[in-house]
Amino acid sequence: MASILRLRKLHYVEPAVKCCSVGFESPKIDEKLDKKEEDVISANNLALGIKNKRKQGKEWRCVDSCCWLIGCLCTTWWLLLLLFHCWPVTLLRAPELPGPGVRLKREGLMALHPVVLVPGIVTGGLELWEGRPCAHGLFRKRLWGGSFTEIFKRPLCLLEHLSLRYETGLDPPGIRVRAVPGLVAADYFAPGYFVWAVLIENLAKIGYEEKNLHMAAYDWRLSFQNTEIRDHSLTRLKSKIELMYITNGYKKVVVVPHSMGAIYFLHFLKWVETPPPMGGGGGPGWCAKHIKATMNIGPTFLGVPKAVSNLFSAEGRDASYIRGMVPGVFDSAMLGLQTFEHVMRMSRTWDSIVSLLPKGGDAIWGNMDWSPEEGHVCDFSKKSHSQTSLSDNNVNNSDVKGGFRVKDLAKYGRIISFGKAASVLHSSKLPTVDSKEFSRTSTSQTLNTSCGEVWTEYDEMSRQNIQNVAADKAYTTTTLLDLLRLVAPKMMRRAEAHFSHGIADDLDDPKYNHYKYWSNPLETKLPDAPDMEMYCLYGVGIPTERSYVYKASPSSRCKSIPYQIDSSHSGEDNSCLRGGVYFVDGDESVPVLSAGFMCAKGWRGRTRFNPSGIATHIREYRHKPPTSLLEGRGIESGAHVDIMGNSALIEDILRVAAGATGDEIGGDRIYSDILRMSKGINLPL
Numbered sequence: 001m002a003s004i005l006r007l008r009k010l011h012y013v014e015p016a017v018k019c020c021s022v023g024f025e026s027p028k029i030d031e032k033l034d035k036k037e038e039d040v041i042s043a044n045n046l047a048l049g050i051k052n053k054r055k056q057g058k059e060w061r062c063v064d065s066c067c068w069l070i071g072c073l074c075t076t077w078w079l080l081l082l083l084f085h086c087w088p089v090t091l092l093r094a095p096e097l098p099g100p101g102v103r104l105k106r107e108g109l110m111a112l113h114p115v116v117l118v119p120g121i122v123t124g125g126l127e128l129w130e131g132r133p134c135a136h137g138l139f140r141k142r143l144w145g146g147s148f149t150e151i152f153k154r155p156l157c158l159l160e161h162l163s164l165r166y167e168t169g170l171d172p173p174g175i176r177v178r179a180v181p182g183l184v185a186a187d188y189f190a191p192g193y194f195v196w197a198v199l200i201e202n203l204a205k206i207g208y209e210e211k212n213l214h215m216a217a218y219d220w221r222l223s224f225q226n227t228e229i230r231d232h233s234l235t236r237l238k239s240k241i242e243l244m245y246i247t248n249g250y251k252k253v254v255v256v257p258h259s260m261g262a263i264y265f266l267h268f269l270k271w272v273e274t275p276p277p278m279g280g281g282g283g284p285g286w287c288a289k290h291i292k293a294t295m296n297i298g299p300t301f302l303g304v305p306k307a308v309s310n311l312f313s314a315e316g317r318d319a320s321y322i323r324g325m326v327p328g329v330f331d332s333a334m335l336g337l338q339t340f341e342h343v344m345r346m347s348r349t350w351d352s353i354v355s356l357l358p359k360g361g362d363a364i365w366g367n368m369d370w371s372p373e374e375g376h377v378c379d380f381s382k383k384s385h386s387q388t389s390l391s392d393n394n395v396n397n398s399d400v401k402g403g404f405r406v407k408d409l410a411k412y413g414r415i416i417s418f419g420k421a422a423s424v425l426h427s428s429k430l431p432t433v434d435s436k437e438f439s440r441t442s443t444s445q446t447l448n449t450s451c452g453e454v455w456t457e458y459d460e461m462s463r464q465n466i467q468n469v470a471a472d473k474a475y476t477t478t479t480l481l482d483l484l485r486l487v488a489p490k491m492m493r494r495a496e497a498h499f500s501h502g503i504a505d506d507l508d509d510p511k512y513n514h515y516k517y518w519s520n521p522l523e524t525k526l527p528d529a530p531d532m533e534m535y536c537l538y539g540v541g542i543p544t545e546r547s548y549v550y551k552a553s554p555s556s557r558c559k560s561i562p563y564q565i566d567s568s569h570s571g572e573d574n575s576c577l578r579g580g581v582y583f584v585d586g587d588e589s590v591p592v593l594s595a596g597f598m599c600a601k602g603w604r605g606r607t608r609f610n611p612s613g614i615a616t617h618i619r620e621y622r623h624k625p626p627t628s629l630l631e632g633r634g635i636e637s638g639a640h641v642d643i644m645g646n647s648a649l650i651e652d653i654l655r656v657a658a659g660a661t662g663d664e665i666g667g668d669r670i671y672s673d674i675l676r677m678s679k680g681i682n683l684p685l
Helices: 001-013 016-020 022-055 062-086 100-104 149-151 154-161 197-205 224-231 233-247 261-271 288-292 306-313 317-325 339-347 362-365 420-424 462-468 477-487 489-495 592-602 647-657 674-677
Strands: 116-117 126-130 140-142 174-180 187-188 211-217 253-257 291-297 417-418 534-541 544-552 563-565 582-587 615-622
Touching: 001 261, 001 306, 016 317, 062 140, 100 647, 116 197, 116 233, 116 261, 116 462, 140 154, 149 154, 154 534, 197 211, 197 647, 224 233, 233 253, 233 261, 233 288, 253 563, 253 647, 261 291, 288 291, 288 592, 291 339, 291 420, 306 339, 306 544, 306 563, 362 477, 362 592, 417 420, 420 544, 462 477, 534 582, 534 592, 592 615, 592 674
Parallel strands: 116 211, 116 253, 253 291, 291 534, 417 544, 534 615
Antiparallel strands: 126 140, 126 174, 544 563, 544 582
């Protein structure tokens, strides 16, 4: 570089001086300088070219941004992981308080009554005993409730094996999938995601083990009576309770069902005392002799609206949001995924979902212009628990009431509305739903299904019927059943042979001795067991799906499901309408009305549904989300599954299992408006 600068200086400054002083040498010098100048210029041009190329190479592209972002995320993840393992635990985690089991053991609490756990829908594991060639290597491996790796490897094969026979609701030929037995059946739904594990661990702290603790696993896909017909699940449960009663010093059993397990065990209470061949032949005093208490966690006594959207369009709040964000993925005929069609085809073979449809009709869930929850409003940004409820009578420890307070009256009774206007207008301004419309017209003009291979019963509907359903109409729980009989007649004929969703006029009518009524608390009696106790334990303070705004799917696309939730509709501030879904108070899956009504009114005292006066207790758990990621799912959660790790709920169960009564653990604890809602329901008792 120094030589180049000297040459430039000689060329531009010194030549004139030297030419005057040394004239005879100037030609040679000029020739040399010209040559060197050319070399310098070419060198400069080369350097500039390289520099320009480097600048062009550094041009930022979208791929570079993505790679940079992924690299930053991976680096941050590894740094956090390194810090988590290297730093002292006290710097990263709050000191853990002793769990309920440890605390109660210090108080002297010991295992007394045997405990039977009854899982609900979906959370129990299912394993393969016989399958098709595509399931080779999966013998006795979990198809459901495990790592779920096989679902990603061969999803269509797994869907085929998890589906039941459409005509019978039982095993398809050549396929046998059975419930995983033992406590491992539902302790964890997936690695790291607990269901019953935390409760089991705390029960073990006060002395429980497999001799006095049992998981009543069953195939949750089947109708309740079919679990007995195929697997003898009810008989095995009866024998297990009798054995635990004898081997534990003739101590009565505490039964803890969760979610759908509550109505499954309600079916069992009637079955066990019914004479064979329909029942278990235990006699009228069996429950009074063997059962101390039934502690129902998140019970679905009166059904859940989520079952409606699942059967009608194979979607719910979360699925409709995803579909609204990426409509080209799930609805694309080009990709041919038909995700919702596959889910619908499978779930409509599960009779258990029909058991979760709302029970009680308009008298319980409301009509076109009234519902028990009217007056509630959801605050999605901040859950407020500082307002006072209207239900102040017979409530302990509930000075501060939670719930969602009223702004505008939502028409919650309209469980399905086509268009936002149909969900809010007065019923006089809407077209009436004629029962004649719920009959399929005989026509050859059916939906075009040439772009897909997944059959659903929508494929057999005429376009005229499809248009009639969605003509700015709204459906209550009563007309909803007629609607489902129209869109899925084979499923409803099969399932309604096992379940009923009405209200009994006369419970002494011999027809109610049939098993199809036993899981509906409004069409059956509790057993004659005055010393037995019934608990309703559930979370409150979380917006929970209640009704839906639908629209017709785009007709230009080849689809097997002609309807979908209209996620474009949301209400104003403090409105319970979000993404085409109306919300009420509940535990995220089960509304308060379904979980608490029977304990608040239907069974409270001596009623026609509870002739022996079994004591009922409501224990609500106000939802409090974890304050940080380090707390996991929280110990004060009221969510439908996460509540299984709620310390207060676990303590209540442990105390009752150790001998306490409902009054001794504090009686009713209510934060919601369940008493006010129950009072507004006109149900003869």
